[in-house]
Each structure stands twice: as C-alpha cells, then as structure tokens.
Amino acid sequence: MSKKHEKSGYTWINPLAAWGTAVGNAAAPSVEVPDIREDWDKATGYKVKTHKVGRLKHYIIWPNHGEKLWSRWRWWPTRRNLLHVTGIYNRKTAIAETKILDRRPLYWLICLAFLAIAPMLFPDNMQNTLLTAGTIFGIFAAINVCWTLIIGTASIFSLASYAVVGTAAFLTSWLSVTYGVPWYVLPVIGAVIGLVFGVAIALPALRLDGFYYALLTLGLNELCRVFFTTSREFGSASGGLYGADSFISESWDPMVQSHVGYYSAFLLLLMSLSLFRLINGKRLGRILRMAPEKREAFAAACGVDYKRARIMIFLITSVALGFIGGFYAAQYRGVAFSIFSFDTVLLGLAMLAIGGIGKAEGAVLGTLVVIFLDKVLLDWGPMRHFMIGALMLAAVLFLNNGYFGIKKQFNAWREKKRGEWRSARTEKGGEALPEEATEVDDKDQLYLRRFDKIQRDYLKTLITPEIIEEHRRQPLGQHSEALERVLLYFRRARMEDKYALHRAGPEGPYKIIAFSGTRGVSPRLVDDREFATVDEGYHGVFMRRVHDLMES
C-alpha cells in the first residue's frame, strides 16, 4: 500500500495500558506517523518557476466623492463626455474612486500640444532642417491619416492615394501658373479634382476585390507618373512644376516662412485628424466596423449597406486628398514628380505598416519615424531607406498590426503563455483551477479544498493493513496514532453523504446508510450488506470510508 508499510515493524504501545484501563489493545502493530510538517511544507511550496510579469491593469485611480460619482465634464450643449470616466467604489475599502477608462484623448492632447510647441524646442543649428521636416511630416501625416480611412475603415486596399494628391497638386499648380489662380482657390480646385479622380477609381473598386484592386492602383500610380513626367505642359524637363501662387510670401524672413509652413501643415494635420474622427467614429465608421473583411455577407444580411458606405468614405477621402494636393501646391509653389514615384508609395506604406494599419495614431507615428529617418538623418545616404525598409520588414514580420498593435498582441501572447503554464502545473484533485478560483466568491472555500487535498494525500500514506487490522479488532477506544488521525478525519466529514449504521431489528442486523445532508430528507441505503454485530458494522463503515479516501 505505501512504502512506510514495508519498513514498519513498529509496535504501538497503548499508553493507557500502564493503568490497566486499555481494553483488548495493550499493544498493536502499526505504522510510524511521518512528521506532517514536512508534508505540509512540500505541499504548500510553490514549485513552478515564476516570472515577474505584470498582471494588473494599471489604471490611474483618483479619489472621488460619493456625491460626485456621476458628475463629468461634457462637451457643452451635448451630454457627451469629454473622457470615458467611470466612478466606482473600491471593493475592499469602500472608498469612492474615479478612473479614466480610455486615456487616448489625453495622449493625443499631449502629443499635439508637443507638436505645437516643438519649433521652440528645436536646437538652433537644426532649426531649419527640423522645420522643413516638420512641414513635410504634417502634410504626409495628413495624407496618411486619409489613406488610413481608405485602407483601414473602408478596407479598400488602394495604393493610389499619392496619385490623387499628386494629380491634384499638378493640375492646380498648372492652373495657377497658366491662369494665375490665387492660392486660396487651389485647395478647393484640388478637392474637385480629387472628387473626379475618386469617382474614376471608385468604379473599379465596386467590381474588384482586395488585391486585384491594390495591384491595379499600383499600376495607376505608375501611369500617372509616366503621364506627368512625359507631358510637356507639366515641365518634364525641370523635375516638377513650379511657380504657383503661395500663401507664404517670398519677401518674408526665411525663418518666418519656415514657421508659417510648419504651422499650416500642422493645421492641415489637425483637419485631417478631425475628418478621421468624424468618419471613423461616427455612423459610417460604425457601419463598416460591423462589416469587416470576409464577413460582409453577414453584415449585408443584417441590413448594412457596406458597399455604399465604403464608396462614400472613398469619395470623401478622395476629396480630402485632393484638398491636400491643392494645399501642397500652394505651400511649395508647385510639386515635384517624386510624389508619384514608387518609392513614395513604398515609404507611405512603410509609414502605415510601422504604426499599424487602420489607426490614426499609427499613421501619425509611422510618418514621424519615417520622415525623421528620411529627412533629418540626411548624412546617412542610401542607408536611410535601407533602415526604413528594415523597420517596415521587421514591423510586418513580428507585429500583427504595427506599433499600436503591440499591446493587443502582447496581451494575447501572455494569455496564451499563462494558459500553457497553468495547465502545466495544475494537479488533479480537490484543488480549484485558477479559472474556477476567480469565480468562487468565498475564498475560504478555496483554502479549505486545498488543505483538504493536502490532508488526504497525507492520510493515504497511513492506510496500511496494520491499522485496518487494528480497527477490525477494536473499532472503538484508544488507537494507535496513525489510525487515530485517520478516524479523526473521517469523523469530521460533512453530513452530506456521511455514512451511518442503521439497526434493522432490536438486536441487529446492521446496514450502512448515508445521510442526505438535508433536514427532512431521509437517508439512503448504501447497499444490502448486513452486519451481525455493531462492531462489524463500525468496521464496515470504516472500510467504506477508507475506500472512498483511496479513490479520491
């Protein structure tokens, strides 16, 4: 039965025998009881290697007042909250607390404020480079935010965004150069051109799906490049078309010009971000969140007209891109052919891929990284684009959705690992599984079950033929320590299904019954075995309990 039994040979002497009060068991062969503390330490010791990985969500929690639980900042005439805040009572201390559930608006505010004051923080020797780069960053980030609307929200994988911007910029510059159109009209004309272009390329989008469309738009981009570079009207010789009217006067101080350029680009970025918010966060965006790729049929069955919504977004965004194109022409007095080059599309895609496709913050961060590498670290030469390519490749290979997808991906990975570790260390028995443990409200139950399992494991080592024989000889009275421990455990069992003896007649026989545990519900007969005397009955109950213990 157990190893302890083999090395036994131990005889228990009844201490009561010295007074002559022991009845029938002055000495009995038994087993030595091992020190329970060793078993306890072994059972409660934590054998699994643990890692210091945070597991709580670190919300910043502020004190609150019970009266103010529901008072919030709101956008003035509406009831909309400024921040997604929840007021709660701490479960342990019952103190009122408030916590911000969605902190992204705060981060946006901080980052945009930083961008607004950034020109004051630039070092003097880099001022010019950084302002130029900042201007390009603003414009490209605006383009990429619009592009994110197309690729992410509308899930139309179009690579022709720069072609729309470039076409609008070229046509408006040409109008301005040829007919002297003033600068403030250029973005408006650009928007109209964008709309026309958008309608033209939205037609195939209705028919083609996914990657056919991507490849087609890639070709369209190349088509625009070849068309504009080879046509004489658009200055094929000079590498671009320049001479358009601009809101930046050339008579100003160069520094002032750079600052005006920077802040106008910043304003453009703010405009495109609010467009993103208006589309993605409102009806159109919500409709399309209902109809992600490959589940369009389901959405359509629910009454969502996703095609219409996609085309709407596509057209609105094309207008915005055309506006940006006109703005670009007005800002730089013209436009270069490089806007159509394959490298521009590649860099744009790198910006989206690094930050994470489908998120405005991803588009802005990716643009920041790529523009910094491309326009600030000019000394690195071809190495810059190599670095951008490597970053893009790494982002795509290792991250599911760019930088801003890391958190979700990491959480999913950690959940997976946690499940693996948990299943590796879970033992069968009365112990609660961790998943179950979080469900049980009374944590005492968990400790009880754990303790019970340890105790049962320990008692199993004491069950030997010797103590069974000892019990058979004398069920009641003083017993050896091993048997006494086992019996104490048995006697402490819960009333539910606890065994008892039922005397069938005035002198026996006895039968084993089990209590129901519920008042008023009669006990059930366990089996038909009959015991002639009460001592045999006691031993029968004991054997049944031993059996149950060894089975558990």
Add this chain to the structure above:
Amino acid sequence: MDVFFVLTNAITVACIYGLIAVAVSITWSSLGLINLAYGFVFTFAGYGAWLVSQHVGEHPLIIAAAGIAMGALAGVLVCLVVFIPLHDKPNFTTRGMIATLAISLIGSQSFLMFFGPRPKSLPDLFGFWSVDLFGVTLTSDKIGIVVCSALMLFLVVRWMKGSRRGLEIRAMMMNPHAASIVGIGIRSTGIYVMAVTGAMAGLASVLLSQTYYIAPFNGLTPLIKGVSIALCGGLGSVQGAVIAAILLGLVEALTNEFLGGQYVLMTQFLFIIAVLVVRPRGISGLLDKAREQ
C-alpha cells in the same frame, strides 16, 4: 515605322514580361502570396549574372545559367524571409505584400550601396545575325528571347503537369488547407514554388538585359508590367497570363503605331481596367472563392 517591326518588338517584350507574369500568377495561386519582390529577384539575378560574366566567363550558357540560378536563389531568399515566417499568421496576404515591398525597398538600396548608381551591361548572348522571314527582318536577340522564354515556360508547365512536385503545387492551388492535410508540406512546396518562379524571373532578367541595362531600380518596370499582365490574365492562371501578355503586347504595338509612344501605358491600363470591369478576376482567373486566404 513598320507594323511588323513594332509587332515583333512587342512580342519580344511581352515574352519577357509574360515570364514574370506567370511567376506572379503561380506564386499567388499556390502560396497566396502577392509577391511584389520580383523586382528585387529580377535585379538580383541581373547583378548575379553580371558578376559571373566579370569573374567566370562570358559564354552565353554560363551567363544564362547564372541568371537562372541567382533568380532561384533570390526567390528562395524571399520565401525564407517572408513566406515561411508569415504564412500561418493573421493578415497573411496584407503582411506578405507589405513584406515583399519592404524587401524590394531594401534590395534596391543595397544594390545602390554595393554596385553604385552606374548601370551595368551583360555581353550579347545570341550574337549578331538576322533572318529574313516573309519580308520581316528578325534579329538574333529577338528570336533568342522568344525561343528562350517559350522554352522556359514550356519546361515549367511540363514540370508542373508531370512531376510529383508539380502535383503538390497544383494541389496547393486548389485548396491549401486540404493539401496540407493530405501531407503536402506547405513550407517545402513554398520553397519549390519560389525557386522555380525566381528562376523564371532570373531568366527574364538576363533576357531583358539584352535590350536594357542592369541598374538598382530597373526591377520596377518589369514588376509593374508583369503584375499588370498577371492581373489582366487572372491571378493563378498560366494560360490567362500568356493570353494577356500577347494582348497587351498587341495593344502596345497598336498604340505605338497609331497614337504615339507616350500613350502606351495609358491604353494598356485602360485595356486592363476594361477587362477587369467585365471580368473582375481577369481573362481566365480562378472562380470566386476558389482560393480563400
């Protein structure tokens, strides 16, 4: 300019771009990967062949073999970097496409760093001779290009139809999931596919270098043309790609003849858009839902 001269030109170029189109097509249909790194494979093979011609020998067979081998090597490289780590990850198609674009960005910049911006030229493979056929003068390089690319295409199609590996690739085209269940290794098949298609792009590179130079950014045009042809013919169909290559070659020749050279891309794209609007999956593309990934 004579119609037949333009036509033979168009056919020659269509043969080369057709090779890349077939490569793009096979890769997409069997692996589900939109491989936009064929520009990189193309340039890699070109520079490899150039290095061999500089250091080993100028025999045409050596150069052609070097181009094919280098193309296959570059294809396997792309497979190891992109397909094998990504093929079982979420958003595989988008991420695969972006990753191959990243490789082409990295590739062209590294070629620029290693070989400099000056273009390189390969020695003539087919000598200088010409045949007069029904009053049309066919020069040696045109005949050589057409014969070589047709031979390569024939061999690849034979291999795909006749061999065990070809059977595996065709099984992957039909249903990658079922193919993996019956014991076809997705990764090993990926390596074969990429090696074979890379070899095709390598040959195209060597053949095209008879007309153009090898430069860091020269892979782009063949890629765009190849992708357009594959798109027009229907991704996943070899005969579609061949038909599309011939049709687009015709369009190019006719535009050159009647409108002028600068409109070639426009008419070609209008043609492609027209084809795609009528048949959204190309001339003989796989039916809807045939390949879901």
